[in-house]
Amino acid sequence: MIEKLEFLIAVAKEKSFSRAAETCGVTQPTLSAGVKQLEDTLGVLLVNRSSRFHGLTAEGERVLEWAKRIVGDARAMRQEVRTLKEGLSGQLKIAVIPTALGIVSALTTPYREKHPGVRFSILSASSAEVLSMLDNLEIDAGITYLDNEPLGRVRAVPLCAERYRLLTFADNPLGDRDRVTWEEVARIDLCLLTPDMQNRRIVERLLRDAGAEPAPILESNSVILLFDHVKSGRWATILPEKLAKTLGVAAPLRAIPIVEPEAVHKIGLVAPLRDPVIPLVAALVAEAKKLADSRILGD
Template identity: 65%
Template sequence: MIDKLEYLIALSRERHFGRAGEACGVTQPTLSAGIKQLEDTLGVLLVQRGSRFIGFTPEGERTLEWARRIVSDSRAMRQDIDALKRGLAGPLRIAAIPTALPMVAALTTPFRARHPDVRFTIISRTSIEILNHLENLEIDAGLTYLDNEPLGRVNTVPLYRERYRLVTSPNSKYGDRAEVTWAEIAELPLCLLTPDMQNRRIIDGLLSAAGGPPKPTLESNSMIVLFTHVRTGHWASVMPAMLADSLGLTAIVRSIPIVAPEITHLIGLVVPHREPTTPITAALVSEARRIAPRLEGLTDKDPALAVLTS
């Protein structure tokens, strides 16, 4: 039964029978037959079929909710029993929004010191993708915004507040200032994250409220791409303070506080709202709670990664 529920979850994620089969390590006919057996067992139609995957029936959507719960509990049980035999070990999958990626090491490094047999996979995703991955059991935890857009049914651990900076050349407009306002930044052509990123939606809202629509001259889903352009001395961007510091400021790049108003947003750990949770996830939550006071205690002038060496 568990394997057939896994097939259903994979189909909801991939929206394609062939890709779902590949994700489960079986052929498409095997996956289709497994779902048909599940339908026969439950006595209802779960999947709307045509020449391709169309969607789930109402009964299929409800079964999918149960499938996620049952599969999650099954994995947690196996991991819990295994942890009793040989301690905490195995994979830990974390997805983070791009602006939080430099802070992941502040969590994983002390965690690994306590649990050296855990293996990490870290991926960059949008805030929406993180929630979808959690729901479909593709990741164990995420680092994302906690206070800006709906999160759904997850447990959270607040870690730190994201503060914003104008990152620009000293010779550019406002580059010699001690601070700038959002209204002044609204006048500038900027390189920004793509609109699917929550950081971009936050900045768009702030700039629009300050006097005008954003004027991006370059968009990317990579903070590294934005920062390398700023380092040429010919571009400007808006970045979180911790991120700008962690990337390394040079003589040709300044990080200038943005005020009037000074806006912050809360970044934290999100994990599935399920009890009991897996031992690895429970340990990660405990580690996040331990380091949260240190992260939140960083001042605007502290390098982001100072927490790793303190």
């Protein structure tokens, strides 16, 4: 039954029987037969289909919610039993928004010291992708914004505050300033993250509030690419303060505080709202709480 529920979750996510089969590591006939057996067991049609996937039925959508809960609990049970026998081990999958990548090591390093049997898989993803992967059981936890857009039903632990800096060369426009306003930043050419990134949406709102319609001369989903362009001396961007420090800002490059208003957003760990908690995730949540209490990452 658990395997068939996993098939349904994969079909709903991939919207394709062939891709779902590949994800589950089975043949398409095996997956299709598994979904059909699940339908026969429950006595309802779960998937609208002919030769192709055409979405879930109303009953299928409801069963999908139960499937995620049951599969998540089954995985938690298996991991807890293994932990009782072998200690904490296995792979911990975490998805992180690009602007928060600079804080991840402050969480994973002490975790690894306490639990050397655990391996990490860290993915860079947009905030929407973080929540989607969490909901689809593709990751164990995520790091994202907590206070800007809806999170849904998750367990959240605040880690730090995100404040913004203008990254530019000292001889570029505004480059000689100790601080700048959003209104001033709105008047210069910028390279920014792509619109699918929540950081971009935050920055756009702040620029619009300052009276400008954002029109970046370059956009990318990679903060490394933005930073590399700024280092060339001809570009400017807006990045969080902690990320700028992680990337390394040295003269003649400058990271200038943006004020009026001094915008602040909370970054934190999100995990499934499930009891009992998977042991790997429970240890991560505990580490996140210690990190938040230590103030290592600041307010």
